[in-house]
Amino acid sequence: MFVMAFQKVQQLKRIILDNLLVNLVMFRSLETLIEAHKDVGREVYLDLENSSPIPSDIVEAMIPYFSEKAYGNPTITHKLGWMAYEEIQKASESVADYIGANSIEEINFTPSETESNNLALIGTALANRKKGNKIVVSEIEPLSIKFSTKMLEKRGFEVEKIPVDRNGFVNLEKLTKAIDQKTTLVSVMLVNHEIGTVEPIKDAVEIAKKKNPDVLFHSDASDAYGRIPVNVDELGVDLLTLSSYKILGPRGVGVLYVKEGVDVERLLEGQIGTQKLWPGVENVPLIVGFQKASELAFRDFEGSVSRMKKLRNRLKSGILERISGAVLNGPSGEKRAPDNVNISIPHCEGESLTIELSLKGVYVSSGSACTRAILQPSHVLTAIGKKFEAAHGSVLMKVTRYHTNKDIEYVLDAFPKAVKRLRMISPIKDGAD
């Protein structure tokens, strides 16, 4: 008995030691990877899809709310609670105003786009399951919607995915056919997060409601808000998702707009404060940051959009001119978000390219399977008919109003050098797209 216990302790010690060693090696690796960038001439962050730097005026707007003011719980009856409540009301009013919502009751702060989309899909499907069990979504929705529909399928819901064309536009004919009397919810994003396609949401809503007036329509507008006009009344949507970091606000806060009268079930239970669909103590500093980010995005909306378009066009055409065989993924012109560039580079694997560019101070992401923990290429690129090779060799970049011409010129100088070196290593010389 004693020997067995001793052996178990020894075994446990070994496991702990092994894990410590693994972690030590990992941290040393990370140090080396970061250290390798010490000589970069300039840093240009274009990976706005995955996270964003927060401009200093937004950081400054948030700081007092961590420890100086309004740090109380907005549901409690004292000064600090009332101050917190006041800030949430102000932020709700401001967001409601920007998206044309009728009342602040329709604005629900959540921890992010992911939670908003889960709430919109699962919460709405569950709340309306007596009316029907069919959900219709596009094939190129973000993972938070794609995986929410998988969860719904496991719970007995029928999910139909609507294909898109070569530029990512949802097939409205197939959408019409898919909607029937048991369909309770349709979800199509306003702007695709990877290829920037501006979907015809107004038309899609009209078609959907004509076929079944009871159907609810959700749209993830995270990549639209602050870049193209978003008005819930004009679009006719019942639910709409917004993300804070996608407009340079802090991570950790998002919004789900829910039109008055629409039933949505909470996904989590706990203390309900000011946000009836999301329990827990409200994160006032982040909500203030989101409000400030919105204010800055809309302060000179047309000027900012025009600036983004100029930078985006220079970046896009600069790469297409300099890299042989490079192909733009997604549409061109007014039906593309002003900040989005997604290009496939033949004979260049995306993960290697993100690392090579990173070593030159240019930060981007890729649709390559190798950059993802799930080891699958981008479902958006394969849905628009791109071959796996084109998805593996794709690079996603987004510009902001804070980027400069010098930033773009720096990227255009670094990019061909990175591609040239990787193509020199590659055995594949033609036919990647």
Place this chain on the structure above:
Amino acid sequence: MSRGPLPYSSKILELFRNPKNLGKMKDATASAVAGSPACGDVIVFYLRISEDEMIEKATFESYGCAANIATASITTELVKGKKLIDAWEISWKEVADEVGGLPTTKLHCGILSVGAVKRAIRGYYKKKREKPSWLPDELTSEEKHALEEEELARVLSKKIGGK
């Protein structure tokens, strides 16, 4: 450990930036390809083998991630100067250890490299119409892995198509 960004070792970073034995070999005695562009990783190995079955020179080309480039590069180092019988014995674990460890999701890069070397050696004997007693009839797990990956890429590409 399965989450990105993948914590590559300093050795992988070094080999990614300055790969050893890179490039096509014009006077190769044997060569082999493993992987598929659809999978996002392709390695080509070139071996120059002497009459007494010693690998005098080994080079590679790679279309793949940093781990793919690094494991291919280190494999050429490991087989160089070895008799074919000894080169056949190199395992993907040795390759992984030599690059300072691989993230779990990248272990297949080491397997693919070893699979490619074994393919080149098998191809060499096939061309010579000889079969030494130590060369197994059955494909090894590394060769099977390369085959499975290529098959999977073919099936998925066919399923998804491409416009």
